[in-house]
Amino acid sequence: MNKVFQSMRIAFRALRVNKLRSMLTMLGIIIGVGAVIAMVSIGSGAADRIKQQIASIGSNVIIIQGGSQNQGNVKTGNGNQQTLTEDDAVAIQEELASVLYASPTQNGRQQVVYQNANWQTQINGVFPDFLAIRDIKVQSGETFTMDQVRSAAKVCLLGKTVVDNLFNGEDPIGQTIRIRKIPFTVIGTLSPKGQSSQGQDQDDLIVMPISTAKKKVIGGRQNNAGTVGQIMVQAREGRTQVALQEIAGLLRQRHRLNQNDNDDFQARSLEEVAAAAEASANTTGFLLAAIASVSLVVGGIGIMNIMLVSVTERTKEIGLRQAVGAKTADILGQFLVEAVTLSLLGGVIGIILGVLSSLAISTFAGWTTLVSVPSIVAAVVFSALVGIFFGYYPARKAALLDPIEALRYE
Amino acid sequence: MAQQDSVLIRTEHLQKTYVMGDQKVHALRGVSNTIDRGSFVAIMGPSGSGKSTFMNIIGCLDKPTAGKYFLDGVDISGLNRDQLAEIRNKKIGFVFQQFNLLARTSALENVELPLLYTTDDKSKFRERAMAALESVGLGHRIDNHPSQLSGGQQQRVAIARSLICNPQLILADEPTGALDSKTSVEIMAIFQKLNQEKGMSIVVVTHEPDIAHYADRIIVFKDGHVLTDERVTQRRNAAHELENWQETQFEEQEPVA
Ligand SMILES: Nc1ncnc2c1ncn2[C@@H]1O[C@H](COP(=O)(O)OP(=O)(O)OP(=O)(O)O)[C@@H](O)[C@H]1O
Ligand SMILES: [Mg+2]
Numbered sequence: 001m002n003k004v005f006q007s008m009r010i011a012f013r014a015l016r017v018n019k020l021r022s023m024l025t026m027l028g029i030i031i032g033v034g035a036v037i038a039m040v041s042i043g044s045g046a047a048d049r050i051k052q053q054i055a056s057i058g059s060n061v062i063i064i065q066g067g068s069q070n071q072g073n074v075k076t077g078n079g080n081q082q083t084l085t086e087d088d089a090v091a092i093q094e095e096l097a098s099v100l101y102a103s104p105t106q107n108g109r110q111q112v113v114y115q116n117a118n119w120q121t122q123i124n125g126v127f128p129d130f131l132a133i134r135d136i137k138v139q140s141g142e143t144f145t146m147d148q149v150r151s152a153a154k155v156c157l158l159g160k161t162v163v164d165n166l167f168n169g170e171d172p173i174g175q176t177i178r179i180r181k182i183p184f185t186v187i188g189t190l191s192p193k194g195q196s197s198q199g200q201d202q203d204d205l206i207v208m209p210i211s212t213a214k215k216k217v218i219g220g221r222q223n224n225a226g227t228v229g230q231i232m233v234q235a236r237e238g239r240t241q242v243a244l245q246e247i248a249g250l251l252r253q254r255h256r257l258n259q260n261d262n263d264d265f266q267a268r269s270l271e272e273v274a275a276a277a278e279a280s281a282n283t284t285g286f287l288l289a290a291i292a293s294v295s296l297v298v299g300g301i302g303i304m305n306i307m308l309v310s311v312t313e314r315t316k317e318i319g320l321r322q323a324v325g326a327k328t329a330d331i332l333g334q335f336l337v338e339a340v341t342l343s344l345l346g347g348v349i350g351i352i353l354g355v356l357s358s359l360a361i362s363t364f365a366g367w368t369t370l371v372s373v374p375s376i377v378a379a380v381v382f383s384a385l386v387g388i389f390f391g392y393y394p395a396r397k398a399a400l401l402d403p404i405e406a407l408r409y410e
Numbered sequence: 411m412a413q414q415d416s417v418l419i420r421t422e423h424l425q426k427t428y429v430m431g432d433q434k435v436h437a438l439r440g441v442s443n444t445i446d447r448g449s450f451v452a453i454m455g456p457s458g459s460g461k462s463t464f465m466n467i468i469g470c471l472d473k474p475t476a477g478k479y480f481l482d483g484v485d486i487s488g489l490n491r492d493q494l495a496e497i498r499n500k501k502i503g504f505v506f507q508q509f510n511l512l513a514r515t516s517a518l519e520n521v522e523l524p525l526l527y528t529t530d531d532k533s534k535f536r537e538r539a540m541a542a543l544e545s546v547g548l549g550h551r552i553d554n555h556p557s558q559l560s561g562g563q564q565q566r567v568a569i570a571r572s573l574i575c576n577p578q579l580i581l582a583d584e585p586t587g588a589l590d591s592k593t594s595v596e597i598m599a600i601f602q603k604l605n606q607e608k609g610m611s612i613v614v615v616t617h618e619p620d621i622a623h624y625a626d627r628i629i630v631f632k633d634g635h636v637l638t639d640e641r642v643t644q645r646r647n648a649a650h651e652l653e654n655w656q657e658t659q660f661e662e663q664e665p666v667a
Binding site: 316324327330407 | 498515575
């Protein structure tokens with residue numbers, strides 16, 4: 001241990017003597033480690049954002065979209081066909097044991113007016129259970145009932161942002177707002193969920209019965225009464241996979257699909273989607289890091305080069321050390337420590353640079369970045385390894401010098 | 411072989427042949443010799459006669475092509491690199507013509523260098539190095555780098571370094587070759603003191619007969635053979651000469667710290 005400490009002191013002295021050269025030598029490692037840290041932070045930042053987004057939607061959620069239909073051999077894309085109905089949603093909830101809630105949804109953007117104030121927001125036409133699926137709480141007032149869905153009652157619940165923009169501190173409950181000139185009674189407000197990690201306002205929405213939304217609010221495009229854009233389902237805890245299978249079976253039966261027909265819907269668990277997206281974000285990050293790590297190799301070669309120069313320059317010193325009793329391992333250790341000191345120092349500066357640039361990226365480009373402790377540990381370990389790997393050859397060369405020839409070297 | 415043998419160095423038919431292409435250079439052609447403990451030997455001879463080659467072999471820096479070398483009763487030819495390094499560290503101190511100090515390193519740290527490769531008690535390093543520097547009269551220049559010291563002072567640092575591990579043998583290949591005459595005598599005074607007070611065996615290579623007469627025995631090499639090997643009858647005393655030194659020009663003033 002003392003030996004290592006001694007070698008480090010010798011190494012630091014040697015590096016200090018040639019400050020500029022040491023700095024230039026470390027540059028490759030600095031840039032390499034900095035780039036890797038920054039890239040990984042972008043990747044894991046994106047992955048983290050996706051994870052939070054999913055968490056804010058709710059757990060065990062399955063989304064069913066209308067699928068493509070074969071219309072005389074012309075396939076339409078997923079979601080373009082309104083193959084799902086409100087009754088499908090009711091059936092999924094009532095017939096499937098693995099399902100907790102199911103709600104159809106039909107969304108659109110509309111201008112909302114209250115007295116002199118107006119605001120454009122997202123209208124969600126849903127069943128009451130939608131709030132449970134999305135884990136949205138009612139803050140004041142109350143939610144609507146299935147009876148009100150059946151009667152297409154003109155009632156709605158407002159998100160906090162809508163309240164803030166339409167009602168100037170007034171209590172909105174019981175007030176009437178107008179959407180496309182049609183009056184709606186506000187029966188409740190929703191608990192704020194805040195911004196999503198993407199910076200999206202999750203409180204900028206209005207929730208109302210789907211029947212009302214379709215008839216009065218969101219375009220007349222879907223005159224085909226009863227069809228809906230998508231169905232959101234919450235499976236019972238741990239039974240998402242079962243639910244996915246049961247939903248597929250039920251919908252195929254309800255849609256009277258033959259054995260050979262493709263599904264005319266697509267059901268996906270949000271966790272799956274999230275996991276896939278997260279994985280791809282991480283993969284992108286690591287891919288970028290891999291490209292950046294090429295610079296580490298270049299840095300390593302730079303270290304090897306400078307160590308070879310250093311061994312040649314200090315041939316006489318090596319000979320002297322050997323004459324006064326340095327063994328092979330002593331000289332090998334000294335030069336290895338010197339190489340590792342170079343690469344580690346470069347690594348540490350690189351980490352600082354990487355963290356700073358990841359901060360800069362999130363500040364100026366607005367991307368979420370996440371500098372993880374494992375990536376820093378990995379950077380330290382990796383730069384030490386680069387030092388050992390590329391320092392070994394020069395160090396060995398030094399250690400195996402013939403003492404007499406080394407002493408005689410000019 | 412008995413441990414308390416009075417013989418420190420014994421060589422038997424020592425040969426060293428360098429092969430360069432298809433040319434063979436016979437640097438040593440069979441040298442058989444013994445050097446006793448506590449003796450002070452000067453080696454002389456024309457350039458290329460094999461003096462340095464002989465010194466390298468008895469210094470365990472090099473191995474003979476043929477013949478045997480016993481140091482302190484141990485057959486050196488059977489040892490590997492690291493074992494030789496250990497022997498050099500423990501038993502031998504080297505002094506070179508060009509001093510060979512580490513640049514940008516203080517005198518004290520230069521003297522400490524051999525201690526890095528010992529297993530000795532680390533806490534005493536500083537004191538031992540200080541004591542060694544004081545014994546060569548440089549106790550006041552411990553923090554100076556070699557570039558801040560005169561040639562004679564640098565050689566004294568080198569001598570302090572050579573004796574830091576308490577070796578039985580000090581080998582000096584032309585230690586005064588780069589120094590003026592008074593400084594040379596000062597260096598020889600130090601060697602004589604070490605030889606007499608600490609009983610260290612000293613072998614010095616020199617081209618100057620004057621310098622050789624500070625030793626008690628002179629071996630002359632020629633063409634890889636020992637030409638003559640004689641005791642010194644009128645041995646010089648360096649310390650005594652320095653007291654009566656009659657030179658006013660170029661006198662080196664030791665700065666007083
Ligand atoms: N590494 C080597 N390769 C080839 N020949 C060598 C080598 N080292 C020494 N020699 C040769 O061996 C012979 C003896 O050399 P050595 O250095 O021992 O002479 P020396 O007596 O020390 O001379 P000097 O007084 O000039 O220092 C010389 O002819 C020299 O050229
Ligand atoms: Mg010589």
